[in-house]
Ligand SMILES: Cc1ncc(C[n+]2csc(CCOP(=O)(O)OP(=O)(O)O)c2C)c(N)n1
C-alpha cells in the first residue's frame with residue numbers, strides 16, 4: 181500500500197511522540213481520518229463534542245503535561261470553531277498545533293462550499309506560524325516547523341492541508357533546488373542570564389529592605405530556588421493565577437493569588453514593599469503592583485519579547501527562572517531584620533483564618549466558598565484542578581491551598597467561559613493515573629460542560645485512575661457578571677441577561693452513566709467530596725449554591741460594597757441576615773489588622 185500525505189503526517193506525529201489528537205471529523209479531513217484508521221489509531225483520535233472543546237482539550241493537555249497539544253478540525257466551520265481554544269493557548273502561552281482541512285486545490289478561490297480563507301482566519305491566532313501544505317514534499321518541513329515553533333514560542337501554530345493533498349502519494353523532499361528538507365528532534369538551550377546583570381540584580385535586591393516577590397507560570401520548576409531566595413531576602417511570595425500551583429500555599433510566607441481575584445496579604449505586600457522581584461510572570465494588572473517609583477524592581481523572564489512590561493523595572497534579566505536564581509543565590513546577603521517577613525507571615529496566617537470563617541458563613545442553601553474550602557482540606561496531593569471563568573475562578577484563587585504535587589489551571593488571560601471540563605479531559609490524557617477536578621459554573625456547564633460530559637463518559641474507562649469530578653456551582657445565574665453589574669451600582673438586577681434556565685446536572689450525568697450527587701445542604705459537602713474522590717468512575721457534584729455570596733475582590737472600596745448590599749436588599753430584604761454576616765467577615769478581611 182502506498183503512503184499518502186495523510187499517512188505520512190500521522191507517521192511524523194508519532195515520531196514527535198504525539199499520542200493523541202483531539203478533534204472532530206468532517207469531509208475536509210476525510211483523507212486524514214482514513215489514515216487514522218489505517219494507522220490503527222496511532223496516534224489516537226479523541227473525539228470531542230465540538231471543535232472548540234477539542235482545542236481546549238489540547239490546551240488542557242499542554243498545560244498539565246508541559247508537552248504539545250494537537251487538535252484537528254475540518255475546513256470551514258470546523259476550523260472556525262477551533263478559534264477560541266487556540267486564542268486561549270495564545271494568550272496563556274502554551275504550545276498547541278492545529279491541523280485543519282481545506283477544500284480541494286481545484287476548488288480553491290471558487291467560493292466553494294465550506295471554503296473559508298483559512299490562512300487569513302488563522303493569521304492572528306497562529307501568528308507565529310500558519311502554513312498550507314500544497315504539495316507532498318512540503319509536509320515534513322511544515323509539520324516540523326509547526327511543532328518546533330509551538331514549543332519554542334509557547335504558542336499555537338496551524339497547518340492547513342487541502343483534502344486532495346491529504347490523499348496524494350507522499351514524496352519526500354529531494355536534493356533539488358527549492359526543496360526544504362527537515363529533521364526531527366531538538367535540544368533546547370539552557371538560557372542563562374548575563375553575569376553582570378545577575379550581579380547588578382543581587383546588588384539591587386541586597387539594598388532593599390522590604391522585598392516582594394511575584395511569581396507566575398514561568399517559575400514552574402524553580403520552586404526550591406524561589407523559596408530559598410525568599411528566605412534569604414526575608415520576602416513574601418505572591419502568585420499570579422497561572423502560577424498558583426508553582427509554590428505550596430503551606431509555606432508561611434506565600435501570600436497566595438494577586439489581583440482582581442487575589443488575597444489581601446498579596447495586596448498589602450505590594451502596597452508596602454520597597455523592592456520587587458518578578459519571576460516568570462506577565463501578570464497584567466499593574467494597579468496591584470507597587471506604585472511606579474515606590475519600589476526598585478528586577479524582572480526575570482525566559483522570553484525577551486515579554487519582559488520589561490507592567491512595571492518600570494530597573495533590570496530585566498532574560499533567562500531560565502531556576503538557572504537565573506541559582507546564579508543569584510550565592511550573591512544574596514541574608515537580611516537580618518525579620519520584621520517585614522514577620523508582618524507578611526502574620527498577614528498570611530490571618531488571611532487563612534478569614535478564608536476559613538468566610539467559608540463557614542451560612543448561605544441559602546450553600547455558600548460556594550465552603551465547596552472549595554471543604555475540597556481543599558481533602559484534596560489529593562496529586563490532584564489536577566481546573567476552574568472555569570465565573571465565580572468559581574474567585575474561590576479557586578482564594579480558597580484552595582495548593583500543596584504537594586497539586587496542579588491547577590484556568591483560562592488565565594483570555595478568561596473565556598467553558599474550558600473547565602475539556603481542560604480536565606486533556607489533563608486525564610496527560611496523566612491518566614491522577615485524579616482531576618473541574619469547578620464549573622452552571623452557565624459554563626450549559627455553554628460547553630454538559631455536552632462535553634459525553635466525552636468523559638466515552639473515554640473514562642481507559643484511564644488508570646477513573647476519578648474525574650465536575651463540581652457544578654448551580655446558582656441559576658451568570659453570577660460573576662451579576663456581581664460586576666452590582667458593584668458598578670447601576671444595574672443590580674437585569675434578569676433577562678443573567679438568569680439561567682433550570683436543569684439538573686446530576687440527572688443528565690446519571691443518564692450517561694456517571695456517578696452523581698445533588699448537594700443542597702452544606703453539611704453534606706464533606707461526604708460528597710469523600711464519595712466523589714474515592715469513586716470508581718467520574719462524578720458530577722450538582723451543588724446548589726447561593727448566588728448572593730459576593731465575590732468581593734480585596735481592593736473593593738466601601739462604595740462598591742454598599743452598591744452590592746443595596747442591590748441585594750432591594751431585591752430581597754429577607755437576605756439581609758446573610759449579607760450582614762458576609763459583609764462582617766469581609767470587613768474583618770478589609771479593615772487594617774489589629775492584634
Ligand atoms: C465566552 C465568554 N462569554 C462571556 C463571558 C463573560 N462572563 C464571564 S463570567 C460569566 C458568568 C459565568 O456564569 P456561570 O458559569 O454560571 O458561573 P457563576 O459566576 O454563576 O458561578 C460571564 C457571562 C466570558 N468570560 N466568556
Ligand SMILES: [Mg+2]
Nearest residue numbers: 621622623657
Ligand atoms: Mg452560575
